[in-house]
Amino acid sequence: MVSQGKKMSEEILTKDLKNSDKLNTNDKSIIFSSLSDDTKFEPLKLDNRSFAMSNNAILGCQPMTLVEGKLFRILLSQITFFKDEKTLEYEMLPYRIKVQDLAKKLNLKGNSLYNQVQDVCISLTTRHIFAKKNDEWEVYTLMSYVKYKKGVVELKLNNDLKDFVYGLGEYFSIYQLESILSFRSKHSLRIYEAIKAKIGQNKSFRTMFNNNETVHLSITDKELRDITATIHKYKQTYDFKKNVITPALKEITNISDINVTYDIDKNPQKKGDLDLYFFEISNKASYSFPNIYEIFKSSDIVTEDYIKKLLFATKKEKDINHIEEIRSLVEKYVNNKDAFDKNFIYALNHSKYSLTGYILSIPDKNTSKNPDFIKPDPLTTFDNDESSKIFYDTFDEIFNYWNKLANENIISDTHGIEHVKYKTKKSQRLLKNLLDEGISPDEIKKGIHIANESLYFLNNHNSFSYFLNAENFKSIMNNEEKIDSTEQRF
DNA sequence: ATATGGAGGGCACTGCCAAA
DNA sequence: TTTGGCAGTGCCCTCCATAT
Structure with missing residues (x-):
């Protein structure tokens, strides 16, 4: 059916989908020979994060099978952008994922998982999105390439999709991946x-x-x-x-x-x-979805990636330099659902100005343009003034120690003392959790020291809040955090 | 025009067995 | 043990003949 030799990969990419299942695609050494070992990549994380798609894309025509559609949305949910220093253009990173993990996410069963994953990845490269408005129309192919090597597939979305799928439309929609992946009909x-x-x-x-x-x-x-x-x-x-x-x-x-x-x-x-x-x-009243608050509530999920995604979705790429400030504000609001929903989402939907500047103005009712402005309440409560004072003194002690180390060492200037943004209510709440678990301030300071010494911060977990998360803290103290070369980011 | 009940082809899923 | 081949099953998708 398929001729052997160098022509093969070319044939596969141009093959009509109807025939793709009949292709003999077993000769991986030929097909994927160009995949180099040192290709940089962003690991594809399989959680229930949401994804955004512009309404132009959603309301366009997307002829593809159910599984292809799900894979496409998994990819959209994992988009990470990086800036090309030469062209100053933003590009979408390719993703790598173990075949087993992808098969699990796509709910593929049976024993020929590798073939099934391979087939759906290859067939996705033949698909396109089509949008028509009056007498204008646009067609985009979905994928730049798909590669496989040693149990891992690498997928790269067509970079031109970033405008169409992510940025062009005035409106965009965010969905939780979980519901999408549950559908049985395209x-x-x-x-x-x-x-x-x-x-x-x-x-x-x-x-x-x-x-x-x-x-x-x-x-x-x-x-x-x-x-x-x-x-x-x-x-x-x-x-x-x-x-x-x-x-x-x-x-x-x-x-x-x-x-x-x-x-x-x-x-x-x-x-x-x-x-x-x-x-x-x-x-459905009992179902809170889609809800940015829920997404941001956990410090593990308030990632740069997600904020970047929102910025691109709202055409505010310039604000990427202010991710830390945005995250800080998110942390400030994170215990107050009403304030968060009304204030943050308002800012997101009124991104006429610089999103960052606008969001940062919210804490001040006098400068906020949000008519439904809600001033966030204090996030931590204490029995009496005395216990409150003891806690805040302890917090200051820990916080100052963090900044002292940051100033003396080479961690990153984002931890410098001038960045009081880390002194947030969320940090305080997390610290309170640690103290409530019987961990002493001295132990916590020791943890900061260990984290500082152990290259921990190089692994992108470099915020005060992340450190104070009880689970993360324990793993640092147990020396469980390992630097995995396959998970380095740029 | 609306409604019924499929056929048939392919997609999605499963289990068994063979090969590495 | 992991991976691949393959056949069987049932559902999804599309189309169609026929009746009301």
């Missing part, structure tokens, strides 16, 4: 995304949805067929409803955070109105 996935995007880009829909009110929106037949990539399929409308819309809405209602039903216009004024579907969407 139509469910796409219709769900479209509904969320349409709610997200309309202010009154958004408000109603967040207030658990029922949202009514209409989608034309044409639009729905674009979204589901069924424009030339299901010529009988009834079939389309029966086999696409109805099952998809059923699955969405069963699995996701929303309930959806639909109806058609029973009394059309004009003939064209026959093509209109009316969707009725309600928020």
